[in-house]
Amino acid sequence: MFAWVSKWSIKPALLLALASVLLVAVPVSADTPVVITNEYDVDYKMGPQPCPGIEVWDHEVYTERITLYYDKEGNVVRAVVHVEGIDNFYNPLSPDVVLSGHFVGNVHFDPHTWEGHITGVLWHITVPGYGTVVVRAGRWLEKEYPYGHIAGKDSFDSPQDMEQFCSLLAGD
Numbered sequence: 001m002f003a004w005v006s007k008w009s010i011k012p013a014l015l016l017a018l019a020s021v022l023l024v025a026v027p028v029s030a031d032t033p034v035v036i037t038n039e040y041d042v043d044y045k046m047g048p049q050p051c052p053g054i055e056v057w058d059h060e061v062y063t064e065r066i067t068l069y070y071d072k073e074g075n076v077v078r079a080v081v082h083v084e085g086i087d088n089f090y091n092p093l094s095p096d097v098v099l100s101g102h103f104v105g106n107v108h109f110d111p112h113t114w115e116g117h118i119t120g121v122l123w124h125i126t127v128p129g130y131g132t133v134v135v136r137a138g139r140w141l142e143k144e145y146p147y148g149h150i151a152g153k154d155s156f157d158s159p160q161d162m163e164q165f166c167s168l169l170a171g172d
Contacts, residue, residue: 001100003012004117006099016107016138030057031070031072032070033067033068033069033070034067034068034070035065035066035067035068036065036066036068037061037063037064037065037066038063038064038066039063040059040060040061040062040063040064040085041059041060041061041063042059042061042062043057043058043059043060043061044057044060045057046057046058050156050162050165050166051091051162051165051166051169054091054093054166054169054170055091055092055093056090056091056169057089057090057091057092058088058089058090059087059088059090060085060086060087060103061085061086061088062083062084062085062086062103063083063084063085064081064082064083065081065082065083066079066080066081066082067080067081067082072130075171076111077108077110077111077112078108078109078111079107079108079109079110079111080106080107080108080109081106081107081121082092082099082104082105083103083104083105083106083107084102084103084104084108085102085103086100086101086102086103087099087100087101087102087103087123087125088100089125089134089165089169090127090169091169091170091171094169094170095169096169096171097169097171098105099125099127099133099169100125101123101125101126101134101170102121102124103120103121103122103123103124104120104121105118105119105121105122106118106119106120116127116141117140117141117150118139118141119138119139119140120137121135121136121137122136122137123135123136124136124137125140125153125165127143127168130164130168131156133161133164133165133168134155134156134161134165135153135154135155135161136152136153136154136155136156137152137153138150138151138152138153138154139151
């Protein structure tokens with residue numbers, strides 16, 4: 001349904017959020033937005049792996065808030081999904097090393113055209129003594145995430161950022 005093809009890993013939070021928008025059928029009165037809130041706790045192996053020779057997992061705990069906007073006939077005319085939570089990257093072979101950071105993202109979606117965009121700071125990991133280790137922030141075309149990066153910074157495109165991230169996860 002969506003052309004979300006990820007070089008690293010689609011943010012499960014955003015993928016679940018978009019799927020939720022499409023599956024929700026809520027009776028509404030005209031012009032009244034409907035807000036649906038969900039809580040998630042997801043632990044997944046990143047794919048493909050960003051660090052050669054290291055298995056990287058991400059334990060995300062987050063809240064998703066879906067706001068559906070309707071016209072006077074009760075048709076959904078716009079959907080906004082707000083996702084906010086904490087990433088916890090880790091390597092199962094070095095369980096004492098966990099790189100954590102806050103993320104926030106929004107998916108703006110037009111249900112008539114199936115077009116949309118994503119904005120936010122989807123990954124932001126800082127480590128004392130190192131500063132920002134990984135960041136994925138900016139604006140993307142929804143159907144091309146993460147390749148449709150229009151503006152911002154993506155550490156997964158930076159060999160220097162990835163070297164530091166992988167070294168820390170390896171426990172070096």
